Amino acid sequence: MKWLEAELEDTLDEDFEIEFSEPMLSMEIRKLYKSQNPGMLDRRVYFRNLLRLQAELIKLQDWVQHTGARVLILMEGRDSAGKGGVIKRITQRLNPRVARVVALPAPSRREQSQWYFQRYVPHLPSGGEIVLFDRSWYNRAGVERVMGFATEDQVEQFFQDVPEFERMLKRSGIILLKYWFSITDEEQQLRFLMRIHDPMKQWKLSPMDLESRIRWEDYTKAKEEMFARTNIPEAPWYIVEGNDKKRERLNCIEHLLSQIPYEDVPSEKVTLPDRKYNPEYERQVLPDELYVPKVY
Template sequence: MAKARKRVDKVTYEAELFRLQAELVKVQEWVRATGARVVVVFEGRDAAGKGGAIKRITQYLNPRVARIAALPTPSEQQKGQWYFQRYVEHLPSRGEIVLFDRSWYNRAGVERVLGFCTPEEHARFLHQCPIFERLLVEDGILLRKYWFSVSDEEQQRRFLGRIDDPMRRWKLSTTDLQSITHWEDYSRAKDDMMVHTDIPEAPWYVVEGDVKREARLNMMAHLLSTIPYTEIEQPDIVVPERPASTGYRRPPRELTTYVPDHVASLLGD
């Protein structure tokens, strides 16, 4: 039996995470300077670590350049549209990065498994999706698709952790919990999805997600390796000298309502 590889320690993780985040800032500046359009799709089982990875990717990025698309349940009007239509509205314009926290692949997973779409709609999706993605790539969009994989034991552990944590309990929904009772159904749906949509123009990349820290580093490093960015030279910034006073006087403090000094109560002052 092969010896288990030790896990990355916290110091190594944080150092490498910061290095990768610094490279992502360079990608952002390259995207802004060249007018590139980048789409990153995050898919996978519930509690597989998609949200955590997105949070670390965007931590130091400009939200005007890199934005997250996490679409809610479609409205009645949207249900009457072409399926991909509401996602098209969120695609990037020139000089933008869009991270899809779940995407059009909802139809291949939760909608199919829980019966939110008909077999005909699901079959149509599997036919149209590769065409749709080829159109995106042909138009110059850099499309990257990541599937976060997690074992059933680890998913169960994370669900139980969320139940006991009032700060994360909101992450659990009825749909999430149904992923436990429909584990094999989701597995079959994912396999079917991969067969039809793992295309050369837009391949799927699977991220082993049982160890969150390693999943984030692996995914971020891979994403960087697939984008042909170069470092953009930034202009020098000079902070101007503050001009001499012209006699301005600040109004008396008592005329303004200030936020109470909560910190003072913590320090016992």
Template sequence: MSKDGRMPRKIYERELYRLQGELVKLQEWVRAEGARLVVVFEGRDAAGKGGAIRRVSQYLNPRFARIAALPAPTHREASQWYFQRYVQHLPAAGEIVLFDRSWYNRAGVERVMGFCTDDEYRRFLHQCPVFERLLVEDGILLRKYWFSVSDEEQARRFQKRADDPMRRWKLSPMDLESITRWEDYSRAKDDMFVHTDIPEAPWYVVDSDDKRTARINMMAHLLSTVPYQDVTEPALELPERPPSTGYERPSRDTQHYVPDHAAAVSG
């Protein structure tokens, strides 16, 4: 580790790139096998879920590896069976879906902030393990990660966001409220684990005070839990460009080019 206790950047970037290469292999295996992979990312605000998702998906084909980050439910969705709006985002054969928060909103923010009733909350704790067992029984590969961050580190990250105009949008009123409800969220998370940490779909906790270490550990673990193999791809051979048939590009004066701002700032 470096002097500040974090994973050294050079080691991190080298291992990150290697793991991302393995994730590309995993994606090709999922496509070839017609597998369905769901990865749930949960945790406290500013725990590093978003950064981990970006690194996981960076080199994957967005046509087959989708990020599901659902907004607050509409009035119509709120009247549906709770899991209904999540079901439509589940993968088809050959697809990967990364849930940036998921149905566990009910056990976390909705419970703590009073956005659901006690009956709705108890019903969720009863139905969630059944729902996930059905997913796994149907062949879906379900992985659930909880990103754990200390209160000191969360406060530091919140302050950094508040001081950075490029990232201030990440601080919502709900994020600020979570500071004063730290223990409420802790109790809600503990209760959630008691009911939903099941053998068919266990929770995996990621220590995320060091974001680099958290990303590496999470990605390596995910790869270790899926029995993927290298998929032989057909060799690619670029064709030769055919001879010209007399085509000439139109004059630049006939088209609208964007101004050369790069040249202006380059001096």
């Protein structure tokens, strides 16, 4: 029992470590953030429900493996909207051989000369896989359009092609879910300030992020047209409100689970076999220089 308790404590420590997202802020910015978000979800309620939902995600994973289902989840939204945090909680306890994350860099010159969707196709799920895109082909309707990386003709071609492309994915049997993470203008500004003043998060703030802050209204207009032209019955958009990160994570996972018809699958009882013991074997003593120094 003591060993089991120690293992549970390690699991909780892991949870606390991954949830340790309080930035190293000045007291002034910390007070400002809390005053802007007075009704944030209680941590005990959050952890209790997160563990419950992660247990359900494991059931979903088992069902996907058992049935050979293919699940594709697109995560889109403004910079600092919380996509990465949601993805991290979804995949935290899943088998990385089953659930994998795709976050593609900017296209190379060769990729720019290809059919637009070509670079995404190799990453689509095979049987028994869950794939989460941390940004997807919708870059063309968002950042590429707003920042001038795509011409208006290319954007228009994208809007004509993407509904049929997604219908093809659905006809092939892929379960496709599209999420947009929404935060307010004021919330994004606060999160950017937090990144500027937190040395552990400054790497998250790129020149493109700063430019996106300037072009908030342009991104809003682009998002509105994207919804209008790509919200099709076969692959609708789902908007997740993200000002409260804890509610954002729980609501998204709860909805995701509700959209997939998974069920418990039969599994064999696991028993630990006895270790073979050779009384004539004597374990060798390894030299000290092979060991990592015990600093702690």
